[in-house]
Amino acid sequence: MEKNINITLRIWRQKGPKEKGAFKEYSLQNISTESSFLEMLDVLNEQLINNGEDPVVFDHDCREGICGMCSLYINGHPHGPDEDVTTCQLHMRKFNDGDVITVEPWRSAGFPVIRDLMVDRSAFDKIMQAGGYISVNTGGVPDANAIPIPKANADEAMDAATCIGCGACVAACKNGSAMLFVSAKVSQLALLPQGRIEAARRAKAMLSKMDELGFGNCTNTGACEAECPKNISITNIARLNREFIKAKLKD
Amino acid sequence: MWLLNSSIGKKVVMSLTGLFLILFLTFHMSMNLVAIFSAEGYNAVCEFLGANWYALAGTAVIAAGAVLHILFALWLTYINRRARGKDRYKVSERPKEVEWASQNMLVLGIIVVIGIALHLYQFWFKMQFNEITGILPEVNPHDGYALIAETLGNPIMAVIYLVWFAAIWFHLTHGFWSAIQTLGWNNKIWLSRWKCISNIYTTILCLGFAVVAIYFGFIA
Amino acid sequence: MAKTDITPEAMEAKTQQEAPQAATQPAAKKIDSKIPEGPLAEKWTNYKSHQKLVNPANKRRLDIIVVGTGLAGASAAASLGEMGFNVLSFCIQDSPRRAHSIAAQGGINAAKNYQNDGDSVYRLFYDTIKGGDYRAREANVYRLAEVSNSIIDQCVAQGVPFAREYGGLLDNRSFGGAQVSRTFYAKGQTGQQLLLGAYSALSRQVKKGTVKLFPRHEMLDLVIIDGRARGIIARNLITGKIERYAAHAVVIATGGYGRTFFLSTNAMGSNGSAAMQCYRKGAYFANPAFAQIHPTCIPVHGEFQSKLTLMSESLRNDGRIWVPKKKEDAEAIRAGKLKPTDLKEEDRDYYLERRYPAFGNLVPRDVASRAAKERCDAGYGIGSTGLAVYLDFASAIERLGEDVVRARYGNLFQMYEKIVDENPYKTPMKIYPAIHYTMGGIWVDYELSTSIPGLFAIGEANFSDHGANRLGASALMQGLADGYFVLPYTIQNYLSDQITVPRFSTSLPEFVQAEKDVNARIAKLMNIKGKRSVDSIHKELGHIMWEFVGMGRTKEGLETALEKIKEVKKEFWTNVHIPGEADTLNVELEKALRLADFIEIGHLMALDALNRNESCGGHFREEYQTPDGEALRQDDKYMYVSCWEYQGDDKEPVMYKEELKYEAIKVQQRNYKQ
Known part of the structure; x- marks a missing residue:
């Protein structure tokens, strides 16, 4: 059933391909477990924009698991801990109240980071x-x-x-x-x-x-x-x- | 040459040498078992595989196979580490479908190589090598049985050998079917079959080795 | 360009009398929509036989810009490249393969008649015209049906793994609005497979050097030189650099503008900006009000929601749509006190089967959507919001077994379960209509040329083939028809006299000016430095659109919408906040540029809907309905394409009419009952 959870995000921020990146922590309150992972990131970005900070950059498009644009390495798994889904179909019901969620870009020499979580x-x-x-x-x-x-x-x-x-x-x-x-x-x-x-x-x-x-x-x-x-x-x-x-x- | 300059080619070298070494281990294990039943029989085998031209040629081929396998492993690992990129994942979790051994083949391989070094020193060096060079006149190169009894008679050494066999077991459970997969002899039906065959074969192989170590270390 | 068939009419006048045209200049009529002479079935053949071509040596000297790499864009770019033209292909995604055509699920229509069930080119043509509620251009639709078979041949040759029977031949399924099985499919991922086919053809041309790709580039303006489209200004989305590209012709294949509603089944990046840039440069925007609301989408469930997920129309082959027969049951279900599976058969209202016995659950999308809305408005809706109906597979599973249902729809069921967290094999799916596709778009003639010479529009970006409602599995057909088999011919008719025109320099004053304008627009946006995020304003626009310009439209509602959209526009241009810099990657700036155009499109949609005092297809004006709630057309007054011409930022656009003439088809009230 739908409920709201509080989470802490540990997100990789990197300005550009050549620049050094680092993790940054953000806490988010009252995230509906019915929302998708990317919708949760939308909420984060809305919060960041309202605070005058730069939003987190990540690739996404169709949000129905078919275009292949979304990526993200979440808690040690590409596309997160759920089975057979892309990140855009991962839902927050897979997480618990108080979780710390680590979000990283794809890391591979073949996929250089463009910015934050977006790779080439x-x-x-x-x-x-x-x-x-x-x-x-x-x-x-x-x-x-x-x-x-x-x-x-x-x-x-x-x-x-x-x-x-x-x-x-x-x-x-x-x-x-x-x-x-x-x-x-x-x-x-x-x-x-x-x-x-x-x-x-x-x-x-x-x-x-x-x-x-x-x-x-x-x-x-x-x-x-x-x-x-x-x-x-x-x-x-x-x-x-x-x-x-x-x-x-x-x- | 595609075996050298393509990724699949290099893997084919790994597969063929790997399968060849498994075949060698199978013979070696069968031979060892003889020692449990008959000291004379075992020594006869030792003599047969002493400093004869065919045994020496065989040894050279096996050595070449092993060296190729190791060199290519190091080469491939270097390429793979470079392909991984500079930044590493902070949090990484192994999916439950992934065998532990498959992601640690190099580590397992290194343990196996250390074991081989020890084993070569304790046996091959005192037997075939000794027979050719006469470096250790006090050791009879054809009395393999006595060497086993002496070396593995020490329970600590027996345990070290058992650990070594365990590493070989892990290395081969992945290595066997992986070699078949790399050679392309796989499909949806055979994938699970090969994995199963790989587990059974490796287990029999390693049990065969282990039985000898246990017999001399704790029973004989 | 002569305008006889298309007659100017000031918006304010909104006269509903027949415009005095046609009779005076019948010769000029052909110049307009350029429909070839001859009987309907021979028009395309005649056209091809007599059109002008460009010889191979000259093709190399001609540059064509194709914006968008969906089915239409990718297939056009690949085909033009194969012919030897020098093609520049742009897309906003990181790869051409990710264009939103990829998300099309159910299938693609073709008149192959492999099932021996009575299909033919004429029947596909007829169904499409009828499905479009007699608001599409006959000649275009006939051509579409005619080339449909070649598309299937082409795709199979490219290695598209369509579903097959055990005998090795192609399988078909049924879709809404048709009584034959003419839909070819690849599981529930037909769009993906077709796009990957077109993408692979495109990749082949990239290798050959005839096509150059510009991924992560967004068109920001059209460049016109001496009245002809000669290039575009694009923003490199990674570096933020504004770049100029010149060509002999420009093809727009940028899809639809459904995301005006914020919540839609479109991708997050789908936008109508390229179309609006062309519109602002003088291309007519046709039938903007015609937007399709797809009946089977996963219902909205929260303010945080970013998009709606479609459940393929193919599900209606075996799924049955129902709501409770009794209001008290519906209330109990909404309150969570009653489960749908507990409801007895006689307490369920299979309202589509009841209202439309002949087509049942396979009525066209607009009909199914409206019927769902009608039930929910009447208080029979289910789900926590009451804005949902059931799509039930219980009887299909009983009849066919779970395995067959899984083989047919497995990936769709899995997707549903991942999103909703309910097992659709055990409990019926909840669905509700959502914005899905826009039939309206840039006006094009028979040659797919817009009203600006040298500017072509293909696929969903143009308005041409679907009238007021598109049938399922026809979007893929149209996109590929345009890209593979129509544009590569018709564009040559235009380019044949361009062979002597040398390549353009991008330092021409027109390019300089266009770039200056783009930079000024961006600077203006960046300097607002307001308080609100782009998305928050977009959501506000979306609410207005859905409430007043959605499934049921009224005169008052539309007038309210126009007012409110004006307020949103003001809010946007005074209070939007875009963080970061313009000269680097800036996602918020991208969104803001698109939203600025969505606001204009919203305005145009409302304006067009208000002008069209009738109900037809997806455009339902509540004042115009039959006693039993069906759409009521006003053929005597509105059998035309409304073509809107931009007049300036602060002026209302002017509308021209392209009268529609039906020669091969008898126009009648759509009937899906018998």
């Missing part, structure tokens, strides 16, 4: 540009039902395709690896006949871009899968490995 995830776009597509132009394609696709494959491709590109996998990984993200895309397209044709090229191009951008490598801890708000499976990583090794052996 453009590396993901660069990885996608390296080969995360099927090379077809608009128009001149066959009828949608021309190539039947086994339901199991289509469903598995869909599961991989649910990745929202939020970067929680990188944030959760002690190696700062983007393998779950890369593998989800490689997997989705490798499972479909349309994407099969370029599968080898895609796996090589996306992986080498990931390496080049300074992400770590996968040691199969599974932290990414555990923290992924969309439950992307690490078996996708196995498929990426397979595609990559096969491609390299053929070269």
Whole structure:
């Protein structure tokens, strides 16, 4: 049931990418447990603005768990302590009266901090540009039902395709690896006949871009899968490995 | 060369050397068990694997595998630490689905290496190496049984070995299926199967080693 | 540009007689909305056969700015890039993949007739026109239905993992306002999958170098040179720098303005500012009052709330909507004394099935929303506020089993449970209508060109295809139709005579002036140094909009709204407080710039709603309803698109009419009962 709680926030404040950051504490009274975590931060920012201070900067947009814009490392977990949700869907009912909540940005060399809790995830776009597509132009394609696709494959491709590109996998990984993200895309397209044709090229191009951008490598801890708000499976990583090794052996 | 300059390539080296070392451990464990049943039998094995060309070649390959595994581990860890960035999380919690061992493979590996150093000094150095160089004339390189009885007969040493085996157990429960995963032989059905096989196999392996240590340390 | 079909009419006059036009200059009529000659079904083919094209070598020399990277923007930028144009693609998010199209859940329509249930291009066209309550342009809608099939082909080729049957072929589901199953879907994440498809096509062009991305850039003004759109002024949201970009044509694909209401299903960053910048530079704003209120959203529950979450319309395939039949039961439920599951079948009022037997729970959105409001206003609402109705899956679970329901809607149920903390498999969902989509937008002709040459508008940002109400699963269709298959053709007709025009320098006086104006506007905002946060004023605007310009509008209410919006405007421009500096990252400044425009849009919406003395689609004027509470159109007076032209900050805009002519369809009262 709805109730109000008092909490203390310990939030990472950092002016810019080059500047030194530090934690700052804020206390908030009467936060409804029905509000979302970001709505709680809205309340904090309203309070800060009214006190003439700079509001806390954080990324967010759709607030329904699909755009992948929100991030935040809350009490030791990307997207906070709840399961299978993004930060915007995390609700304050997961916290208790008197809690101290530590909020940090994604920390990874691949995601430099822009300000406070906002990080630069453009590396993901660069990885996608390296080969995360099927090379077809608009128009001149066959009828949608021309190539039947086994339901199991289509469903598995869909599961991989649910990745929202939020970067929680990188944030959760002690190696700062983007393998779950890369593998989800490689997997989705490798499972479909349309994407099969370029599968080898895609796996090589996306992986080498990931390496080049300074992400770590996968040691199969599974932290990414555990923290992924969309439950992307690490078996996708196995498929990426397979595609990559096969491609390299053929070269 | 993709095995050197791509992240998956480096991991493939780790996997292949790791699996190879597991295979070696399996043989080693089987051999050790002989000591419980027959001193002569065990010594015969020791003699067979003494300073013969095939045993020496085998030793060299195993050593190369181990060295590669360690060097690549250090290399990968360096890359991974750099990828983590400068600032570390103030609060970090391990999700319950994540095995403890998987996040501490380097630490476990270091314990294993220290154990190996001790083990090599106590056995290999006095046996195969001694046989080639004759550095310790007072020790009979083919009487492995006596060496075991003497070394593990000290209960403290037996306990140290048991701790070492525990570290190996942790290292392999993750390492085994992880190697399979890295080589890409995994999918939704086999993920849990490999993890299960990995646990069972490693447990049998380490129990095999432990039985010998317990037998000589506390029973014989 | 000749205006014959569109006739000037001062707002104050609000004459409701037929404007004296058309007959005098029939030839000029075609120039206006530029509908091609010929029978409806052949117009698009004829157009394509005769339009002017740009040859490949010349395409490289032409620059196109595309603002926005949703379905329309991303697909247009990618397609134009593939053709060889030099494209500059802007978005305010950190990546093009995050545009709000991503949140569309249920599906995308196409007239494939894979289900053999009688679908056809004509039927999709007819349903869309009827669903839009006969306020959409026939030729545009027919073209939309015509290209719908190509969209599905295109998406499958890109690797969009649509749901499939066991035989490997594509599956379909039903959506509101249709009696056929023509909706293609990818779980409850269709928008995401389609956008990722367009985004991947875009990424491919970035790699090829034909498209350059400008993420975290917000357009702040349109630059016009000699009467043509030639560039934009944008703010780099990270550095705060004001930057100039020139091009031969500008495409606006910035979505709708639903967040005027503060609470909506739109993303926090969704805004109508780009559209307003074009409006202020002379582009007509069409049908601003037509906003869609989606019937199935999670109800509002507190003042702290920042947004409303949509529950896909696809849920109405299997879910049944009801309220208690007896008021005392509704009161007991509101007080928490009675559980919905305890209520017997005969004590429930499945009001949509009762009122609309033919379409039942699958009536169009405007009808379903109004019916919910009617029940709640009459005192049958549930939830702590009484502003909610039930969406119940009990009978679907009984009929299909929980597993099937989970496979179809699992992610939506999970989302509901995370937000509301109730298990929808066990207890019915609580839902209530909320602002979701805006049918109104920048006026465009058949070529998707605005009234400013060289300025195009696509997707939700334009007004064209949905009339007064959009059918479910048609927004995705329209966005991709515009971006993949319409604009890439029509824009060439404009660009063909631009090949001799060299690239523009951004140091031209027009750019300098535009940048100066933007800086002045920002400085003005920063210097207010008042006491109130942007959000607090935005919420105030939202309350006014929802109360007076929401689901039930009246003349008095709208007049009140106009007054109150003026007060909000004054409050904003005298008392807003923006912390920080303008020349660096400043989220509050971004919000303030958008709110300044939302206030103008709110005003325009109220003005348009007041002008339209009829009820149609999502625009419901309480004075105009049938005896049984259905929307009552006034076809003789209002069968037109209202096009508003900006006259200056302190002057009321002027309205022109684009009369709508229905040649292929017989206009009738919408009927979802039989």
